Amino acid sequence: MSSKELHNYDIRIASNGDWYHEGTKIQRIELVKLFASVLNKRDDNKYWLTTPKEEGVIKVDDAPFVITKMDYSGETETANCWFTTNLEDKILLSKNNPLRLEFDNKENPRPYVYLFRGMEALILRQVYYEIVKYAVKDENGIYGIWSDNTFFHVEQKK
Known part of the structure; x- marks a missing residue:
């Protein structure tokens, strides 16, 4: 107790x-x-x-934090995607801080990134669109981005 x-x-x-x-x-x-x-x-x-x-x-209401900015550098496996939260914390998209996608009833994506202590941040729509600009297809034709030597899907798996 x-x-x-x-x-x-x-x-x-x-x-x-x-x-x-x-x-x-x-x-x-x-x-x-x-x-x-x-x-x-x-x-x-x-x-x-x-x-x-x-x-x-x-x-x-949803997630306790939001991603307001991203910085992407490098190419393919060597690329790194850094997110900035609304509280100015910097998070590297990685196996420890993975991307998770949910879809609403109209199939619109709601992307989240895991932060710490069981919590996630909602990636704002304008940041998600910026992520998609860097997307490439994997071997199954599904779009995603590389960060920290890991491939993260940015669309629903077919």
């Missing part, structure tokens, strides 16, 4: 990555970064703010 004090924080992360407390947007990026540093997703699929003394659940 945990000796931490449990809270139900009135904090919500919107699908665009904005953080809200009691319905008001948190404007200070430093405060958002502080909260994000203690955020994790547990096996219960809930998002928790956890400190040594207390912890509590917060609401996340």
